[in-house]
Amino acid sequence: DAKTTQPPSMDCAEGRAANLPCNHSTISGNEYVYWYRQIHSQGPQYIIHGLKNNETNEMASLIITEDRKSSTLILPHATLRDTAVYYCIAIQTGANNLFFGTGTRLTVIP
Amino acid sequence: NAGVTQTPKFRILKIGQSMTLQCTQDMNHNYMYWYRQDPGMGLKLIYYSVGAGITDKGEVPNGYNVSRSTTEDFPLRLELAAPSQTSVYFCASSSWTNTDTQYFGPGTRLTVL
Numbered sequence: 001d002a003k004t005t006q007p008p009s010m011d012c013a014e015g016r017a018a019n020l021p022c023n024h025s026t027i028s029g030n031e032y033v034y035w036y037r038q039i040h041s042q043g044p045q046y047i048i049h050g051l052k053n054n055e056t057n058e059m060a061s062l063i064i065t066e067d068r069k070s071s072t073l074i075l076p077h078a079t080l081r082d083t084a085v086y087y088c089i090a091i092q093t094g095a096n097n098l099f100f101g102t103g104t105r106l107t108v109i110p
Numbered sequence: 111n112a113g114v115t116q117t118p119k120f121r122i123l124k125i126g127q128s129m130t131l132q133c134t135q136d137m138n139h140n141y142m143y144w145y146r147q148d149p150g151m152g153l154k155l156i157y158y159s160v161g162a163g164i165t166d167k168g169e170v171p172n173g174y175n176v177s178r179s180t181t182e183d184f185p186l187r188l189e190l191a192a193p194s195q196t197s198v199y200f201c202a203s204s205s206w207t208n209t210d211t212q213y214f215g216p217g218t219r220l221t222v223l
Binding site for chain 1: 149152216
């Protein structure tokens with residue numbers, strides 16, 4: 001699985017969009033980009049995933065660059081409950097092992 | 111649906127004791143997983159199962175055992191607990207059609223003294 005690089009921490013004002021970047025420059029053609037988050041003391045929660053097209057669901061949007069070497073998770077209107085560690089994972093479908101690195105700690109500020 | 115449930119929430123063990131962490135899911139998922147998370151670190155896969163009667167090792171299986179006699183349950187057994195097993199343990203499940211979308215339980219916080 002491709003290695004991913006994320007900033008260790010970010011702040012965002014409540015109500016503003018939170019844009020979380022992820023670099024995956026060695027991603028291969030059959031690897032998807034997955035995003036999970038972990039709110040303090042809870043189990044990780046799936047957010048969204050994509051292969052090469054931009055994706056949107058009720059939680060977030062995922063923008064993947066055309067060369068697929070990086071992506072951005074967008075939380076359109078961050079709330080205090082979005083404070084969490086966000087993990088970007090590049091993985092081949094069916095690999096079974098989700099490699100969670102250290103992620104980005106997002107703090108939403110009132 | 112309750113999703114993935116884990117018991118107990120917290121446990122303190124003495125060195126050399128053993129215990130079983132329970133995990134149950136009600137989503138009829140074929141795949142189940144056990145991860146551990148050490149303080150300030152990401153998750154590491156201990157064992158996983160692709161269906162009843164089938165289990166396989168993950169990244170850090172030493173010191174643990176698992177069994178999968180039913181689709182719903184996937185217990186994790188610690189034999190001869192050691193301080194290095196102090197961690198938070200998460201169970202997860204997924205459907206066979208999308209194994210990378212995993213649903214996690216609330217975790218068991220284990221301390222070995």
